[in-house]
Amino acid sequence: MTIESTLSELAIDIAREAGELARRRRDEGVRIAATKSGLADIVTEADREVEALIRARVDAERPGDGFLGEESGAGESTTGVTWVVDPIDGTVNYAYGIPAYAVSIGVVQGTPDPREWTALAGVVHNPATGELFHAARGAGAFLGERPIAVNAAPDASGALIATGFGYDPEKRTRQLAVLGKMMPIARDIRRMGAASLDLTAVAAGRVDAYYESGLWPWDQAAGALIVEEAGGIVGALDGERASRDLLIAAAPGFWPAFTQALADALAS
Ligand code: IPD
């Protein structure tokens, strides 16, 4: 077994257990524990509890691996491998009972920065629907047992485009203006509320492309590998790698037209 598939199997197992806890806490009723950077940026007690569960299992089963989580911060790696974790991506959906949230677990080699890491394994699990997307580097992307693939280029009637908004009100105004400029090439727009699920939607051909500015490493680590293993491209403009500035995900056949439209929208 390769290191990638060993890590992927462990990540799947941990994501299932974490998802079960998240779903149970959701059924019991969610309490918002704190507001972070802005009114929309909330954390529930379940976010913290689910991250603690994931961290404890990683520490027990892979001592020496690093950890970078949304709620509990960073832990150094002595193995070169780091677990990049969003315990509940789509926290606002979770708090409102919208069944579009996910446990996102990426395992990366090297500095835990999307511009530098090599992703080894990724799991995105939505416990509300039971769907579990996973990929190990070089071994393809799957929804459960089924291999998945990105769409070919959309036809002239337009692309189904997913995006998201950060929590900073000023940035949101700008993001809405950019989105307005993307409408001419769009069949329609989706704002699903969880970056990891937007990425897996590209991977499974449920949308044609996704872009967002302001993503954290844990929003993208798992989902970006799943897109790439499903035959898609993840990056930014001008051949740059995805980062907090910008992440774009699309099929190779749609990449040139989509990135050109986005570059124009961002420049105007
Ligand atoms: C957020 C979601 C949302 C995206 C934001 C993220 P959170 O993560 O993924 O879709 O637009 O940029 O911060 O706060 O729900 O874990």
Ligand code: CA
């Ligand atoms: Ca998140």
